[in-house]
Amino acid sequence: MAADAADTADTWGLTADAADDVDPLVMGVRDRWEEQGLLGGPWPFMAICAVGRLNQLLKKALDTELKRLDLTRTGYFLLTTLALTVHGRARLSTLGRILMMHPTTVKLTVDQLEAVGLVARSPHPRDRRATLVEITAAGRDRANEVSLALESPGGELAAFDGRHREIFEALQPARLAAGDVELLNPGAGRDRGHRDG
Numbered sequence: 001m002a003a004d005a006a007d008t009a010d011t012w013g014l015t016a017d018a019a020d021d022v023d024p025l026v027m028g029v030r031d032r033w034e035e036q037g038l039l040g041g042p043w044p045f046m047a048i049c050a051v052g053r054l055n056q057l058l059k060k061a062l063d064t065e066l067k068r069l070d071l072t073r074t075g076y077f078l079l080t081t082l083a084l085t086v087h088g089r090a091r092l093s094t095l096g097r098i099l100m101m102h103p104t105t106v107k108l109t110v111d112q113l114e115a116v117g118l119v120a121r122s123p124h125p126r127d128r129r130a131t132l133v134e135i136t137a138a139g140r141d142r143a144n145e146v147s148l149a150l151e152s153p154g155g156e157l158a159a160f161d162g163r164h165r166e167i168f169e170a171l172q173p174a175r176l177a178a179g180d181v182e183l184l185n186p187g188a189g190r191d192r193g194h195r196d197g
Helices: 002-012 029-035 043-068 073-084 092-099 103-115 137-151 164-177
Strands: 089-091 119-123 131-135
Touching: 029 043, 043 073, 043 137, 043 164, 073 089, 073 092, 073 103, 073 119, 073 131, 073 137, 089 092, 092 103, 092 131, 103 119, 131 137
Parallel strands: none
Antiparallel strands: 089 131, 119 131
């Protein structure tokens, strides 16, 4: 640790004590950008760093909570997505599109969840080529358990002090500008008649 601090101090021109309290990847980027002769502005780099670091912190907290509840991150996303559908079921292909996951990842996750009784497969009643995945009562209970744990004052996300909606709303304009989908009102301007089940 002492060697790391000394190396950080030398690289960034800090005292050894100060080096213990900074992250060299993001420390002083705005001030150093022009000093080091970098072209353009620092904001694209800083924005990407900020979002990426927040993502890592959220994933770390979520994974810790999910490990306690014997569930993977993809499993949690899949269960919650199914719980949010009209009939609690969706095609494998639809899940992949919504979750932005590779079809193989979706299939493997469904295999894991089905093995412990959290989802069940069934043939699509009108499309023999398609498979439906439906959340079971146990799966819904597990998804609810995770959601409540994530809101718990003593949980892994307690450091965010209940500001999850604030974080979501702050990121919403940037996500939409980058081409992401509308999450608050996903049916706006689209055909609302589509149903998987």
